[in-house]
Amino acid sequence: MELAIKTERLTKIYGQRLIAINDMNLEVPCGSVFGLLGPNGAGKTTTVRLLLGLQRPTAGRAMVFDKPCGPNAVGVRSQIGYLPTNPKLPGNLRPIEYLDLLGKLCRLPGEVRKPRISALIRAVGLLGATDQRIRTFSTGMCTRLGIAASLVADPPLLLWDEPTAGLDPSARRFTLDLIRELGKTKTVVVATHILSDIDQICDHLGVMHEGRMIFTGSMQDMKQRLCQHDFSLELEGAPDDVQALAQKVTALKGIDAHTDADHALLVRIADDYSRPAALAEVLKLIDASNLALKAIHSGQNATENAYLQLLQEDEAHGFQR
Amino acid sequence: MGSNVKTPKLGTRMMPYLAILRHDMRTLQASRLVRLWLGATALLTLLLTGSNWANFQDGTLIASLLFPYLVFPWFLVVVVLGVTPVSGAQTETLADGILSRPVSRLEYLLATWSARVVLVLGVYLVVTVPAIVLIMLAKRPVPADTVTIYGIATSLGVVGLVLTFLVSLGFLAGTVLQKPLLAVVVLIFIWYPIGLILSIFSLEEFSPISLNRAISTQLRQSWRQSDEAKGKTKPEDAYAFTDQMSNFFNVLSGTQSEPKAAKPDFFEGQKFDDFSLLRVTLGYGLPTLASVFLAALSFYWRDL
Numbered sequence: 001m002e003l004a005i006k007t008e009r010l011t012k013i014y015g016q017r018l019i020a021i022n023d024m025n026l027e028v029p030c031g032s033v034f035g036l037l038g039p040n041g042a043g044k045t046t047t048v049r050l051l052l053g054l055q056r057p058t059a060g061r062a063m064v065f066d067k068p069c070g071p072n073a074v075g076v077r078s079q080i081g082y083l084p085t086n087p088k089l090p091g092n093l094r095p096i097e098y099l100d101l102l103g104k105l106c107r108l109p110g111e112v113r114k115p116r117i118s119a120l121i122r123a124v125g126l127l128g129a130t131d132q133r134i135r136t137f138s139t140g141m142c143t144r145l146g147i148a149a150s151l152v153a154d155p156p157l158l159l160w161d162e163p164t165a166g167l168d169p170s171a172r173r174f175t176l177d178l179i180r181e182l183g184k185t186k187t188v189v190v191a192t193h194i195l196s197d198i199d200q201i202c203d204h205l206g207v208m209h210e211g212r213m214i215f216t217g218s219m220q221d222m223k224q225r226l227c228q229h230d231f232s233l234e235l236e237g238a239p240d241d242v243q244a245l246a247q248k249v250t251a252l253k254g255i256d257a258h259t260d261a262d263h264a265l266l267v268r269i270a271d272d273y274s275r276p277a278a279l280a281e282v283l284k285l286i287d288a289s290n291l292a293l294k295a296i297h298s299g300q301n302a303t304e305n306a307y308l309q310l311l312q313e314d315e316a317h318g319f320q321r
Numbered sequence: 322m323g324s325n326v327k328t329p330k331l332g333t334r335m336m337p338y339l340a341i342l343r344h345d346m347r348t349l350q351a352s353r354l355v356r357l358w359l360g361a362t363a364l365l366t367l368l369l370t371g372s373n374w375a376n377f378q379d380g381t382l383i384a385s386l387l388f389p390y391l392v393f394p395w396f397l398v399v400v401v402l403g404v405t406p407v408s409g410a411q412t413e414t415l416a417d418g419i420l421s422r423p424v425s426r427l428e429y430l431l432a433t434w435s436a437r438v439v440l441v442l443g444v445y446l447v448v449t450v451p452a453i454v455l456i457m458l459a460k461r462p463v464p465a466d467t468v469t470i471y472g473i474a475t476s477l478g479v480v481g482l483v484l485t486f487l488v489s490l491g492f493l494a495g496t497v498l499q500k501p502l503l504a505v506v507v508l509i510f511i512w513y514p515i516g517l518i519l520s521i522f523s524l525e526e527f528s529p530i531s532l533n534r535a536i537s538t539q540l541r542q543s544w545r546q547s548d549e550a551k552g553k554t555k556p557e558d559a560y561a562f563t564d565q566m567s568n569f570f571n572v573l574s575g576t577q578s579e580p581k582a583a584k585p586d587f588f589e590g591q592k593f594d595d596f597s598l599l600r601v602t603l604g605y606g607l608p609t610l611a612s613v614f615l616a617a618l619s620f621y622w623r624d625l
Contacts, residue, residue, distance in 0.1 A: 014624075052421050055624040071426050071621055078423035090344075090418060092351055104340035105422040107333050153423070 002030040004157050004187040005051060009060035012046055012211075020046040022211035023060070028204070033183035035198035036191040037307065038208030044191035045085065047208070048159050052082055064157065078106065081150030085162035087142055091135030095126050095145050098134060099152055106153035113152075120148040125174070140171040147178065158188045164197055176201055195307055207310050214314045222306050231279060231298055233265040237291035245289050252281050337424045341432035342439075349402070349440050358398045362448050365389055370452050379466035380540040383453055383473065387480050387536055390445055391529040396512055397505075399484055402437050403491020404504045420625060430492070430617050437488045442481050449477065471544035475598055476536045482605045483529065487512075489612035496619040526596075527604045535596040 005028035012021040021043045028034045036044050049055045051062050053070045062069040064076045089098060096117060103113035121127055124144040129137070137145065143163065150158060163179070164172045179201045182188055192198060198205055198219075205222060207215040215222065235242055242263045249257035249265065254273035258266055269278045286293050349355050366386055373382050389395050419429060453473060490511075494504035511518070516528035525531055 049625070054420060056622075074423045074425050077421065080421075082421040084421070088418070090348070092348060093344075101340055101344050102418075102422060105337045105419060105424050107336045107423065109333070149418075 001027075003063075003066075004028045004030045004032075005034075005062070005064055005189065006066075007047075007050075007060065007062045010047070010050065010057055010062055011059040012043075012050060012055065013058045019211050021050065021057075024208075024211070024213045026206055026213055026216060028187065028189060028206075030187050032187060032204045033179065033202045034187070034189045035202035035205035036189055036208065037193065037195070037198050037205055039193055039311070041210075042193075042208040043211040044193075044208055045161055046211075048082070048161050048189075048191055051159060052077060052080060078153060079155050079157055081153065081155040081158045083143075083146045083150040083158070083160040083163055085165050086139065087146035087149070089134045089137075089142055089145060089149075091133060093134055094130060094132065095121060095134065095148075096130055098145065099148060102149050102152045108153065116152065116154070117148075120151055124148045139166040140168060143167060143171065143175070147175070151182075156186055158182060158186055159191075160188065161191045162193075163190060164192070164194060207307060209311055209314045212314070215310050231267040231269075231282075231296055232260075233267065233282070233286070233293060234295040234297070235263065235265060235286070235291045236294050237289070239263050241290050245285060245291060248285050249282055252278070252285075254278060255282065257282075337422075338428050338432045341419065341424070341429055342436050345433050345436035346440060349436060354398065354401065355440065355444070358395070359444050359448070362389070362395060362444060366448050366452050370456065375462050378463050379456055379468040380472075380537045382456055383468065383476070383540055384533060384537045386449055386452055387476065388533050390449075390480050391483055391533045395445075396487055396529075397509070399441050399487040400491040400494075400508045400512070401501075401505055402441060403488040404495035404501050404508075426621050427617055430620050431613075434488065434492055434613060434616075437492075438485050441484050441488055445481065445484060446477070453477075466541070468540045469543045472540040472542045475542070476539050479532060479536065479539070479598070479601055479605075482602065482609070483532065486605045486609045486612070489609045489616070492616040493612040493619070496616045496623065499623075524604070527601065532601065539596055539598070 005026060007024055007026040010021055010024040010026070011019075013019050024043075024047070026047070036047065038044050046055065050057055051064060051069050053073045053076065056071065065079055067073065067076045067079075069076050093101070099117045099120065100113065103117060108116070121130060124147055126141065126144055126148070129141060134142070134145065143166070147160075147163070150160065160179070163175050167175060176197060179188055179190060183201065183203075190197065190202065202219060204218050205216070206213050207222075235245070239259075242259050242265060246257045246259050246265055249255055249267060254270040255278050256268045256270075260266055265282075267278075267282055269275050283293070369385055369389075370382065373385060377385065420426065457468065457473075490508060491504070494508050495501065498504040498507060516525065516530055519525055519528045526535075
């Protein structure tokens with residue numbers, strides 16, 4: 001498998017005090033849309049900055065297309081289109097001037113630069129704002145311009161850090177659609193803590209927690225990891241009755257059930273049993289009990305559950321790690 | 322990806338440097354600090370010229386115009402301009418915008434340094450040169466002076482070199498200390514008592530006040546005098562420079578200096594005849610290069 005990004009035992013410690021990245025091994029396949037997922041402070045942005053050579057690793061190494069990353073790794077950065085979170089742009093410039101500056105930084109000759117800038121301005125929907133200074137731009141417009149900036153050199157790898165942060169629903173939709181489209185021809189890494197974004201656009205993901213990579217694999221692998229409760233039944237009644245019901249349900253063949261902290265009944269059906277038939281059995285038992293059924297939830301939010309489960313497992317195994 | 326269109330190799334290689342230089346110059350020109358400085362320095366030059374019009378001879382008047390650049394207050398502006406591109410919140414913006422692109426840190430540092438040097442020298446020359454031309458050409462009610470073109474050019478060059486050194490020192494402080502305010506305060510505390518610091522190392526010759534006083538003499542130097550001196554290596558020049566360097570390192574290392582054969586009589590007689598352009602050029606040029614080199618080194622090792 002050809003890799004766009006590979007890190008080996010990558011570690012970053014700030015000032016001998018804060019461990020931002022902890023012995024991280026990451027492999028991003030070429031051509032994938034890779035979601036770098038993790039809560040705030042997990043080390044996603046630090047990882048991106050290490051890949052760009054803006055920061056130096058304390059230990060380990062990072063490679064992009066088999067080239068080592070570092071402050072003077074100009075060749076590596078020429079292969080990367082970077083979109084920072086809420087990009088800080090030079091307010092005194094106009095969008096075309098800014099993109100022209102970046103085009104020159106990427107050593108693009110005028111005959112390539114100029115038409116590409118016009119195409120990008122049009123593509124990100126800033127055609128009507130070309131005579132405005134960037135300081136007058138809204139957050140959404142800045143992100144759109146940042147997206148155009150990351151595409152100026154037409155790089156094969158895009159590193160987008162929180163691309164949907166602070167965007168309104170239409171801008172968010174635009175960004176996600178664009179990532180999906182770009183993912184057809186490029187490797188895209190999206191660092192975010194927004195699960196629904198990852199769910200919609202990514203085919204591979206890595207989950208980071210407290211500087212560690214606690215999971216890497218395909219989206220399918222992630223969902224399979226889930227200790228899936230096929231159904232969650234919201235019930236009204238005494239907690240003891242819910243507990244008693246859970247015992248009765250567990251006694252049924254191929255069904256496992258237990259209650260959670262909110263006294264909901266979590267039902268898991270074995271793979272070789274019919275889900276509708278099992279659910280019908282459970283509903284019959286509820287009907288016969290003193291409990292009232294308020295709602296039935298199926299395991300739709302698989303990614304979110306798997307993600308939360310991973311974090312919980314990582315917390316629980318704190319000492320082992 | 323990329324392009325197959327061929328452009329001149331050097332032009333392509335220099336493209337990021339020139340782009341940052343142009344962008345930085347443009348940003349600086351639009352900044353309030355530079356505009357205010359330009360206005361203030363023009364006003365001060367006008368005031369100094371007007372108030373001493375009928376009192377000072379050409380040399381003294383020109384030297385008085387250069388005083389604010391060498392001693393006070395403009396060193397402060399120059400230092401602030403040097404500090405800003407590599408410290409504080411600016412680093413975040415440049416990391417997002419410029420250093421995440423295919424640009425090396427050295428390219429960025431050299432481009433912003435050049436932009437600031439060009440701008441500082443530009444403001445300084447735009448204001449002083451017309452005033453000097455006016456002083457030289459106008460008929461004033463003062464005795465004629467022997468100021469030469471060569472003297473003016475070299476004096477302007479010396480002050481320009483000091484300003485370049487200050488920008489470089491600002492760069493070094495900005496990269497090492499990372500906090501702009503702290504860097505400026507540290508530089509103020511170094512530059513104000515610089516005469517005293519230099520005297521510890523027996524380098525009074527290079528103090529801004531000494532230079533300003535010596536400029537009156539230098540302004541009256543002729544090209545011929547200098548030309549005559551060319552070709553013959555002045556042994557006292559070389560000796561004095563070696564002596565200054567060894568004394569500097571002796572003070573730094575704490576070893577006792579050897580007894581000197583002859584003490585340079587730089588301050589004696591207030592004539593400043595032994596002002597050496599070569600020594601001053603080396604005395605400011607080498608630290609300038611060292612500052613840029615150390616700033617580049619510090620910037621290279623730094624996290625953004």
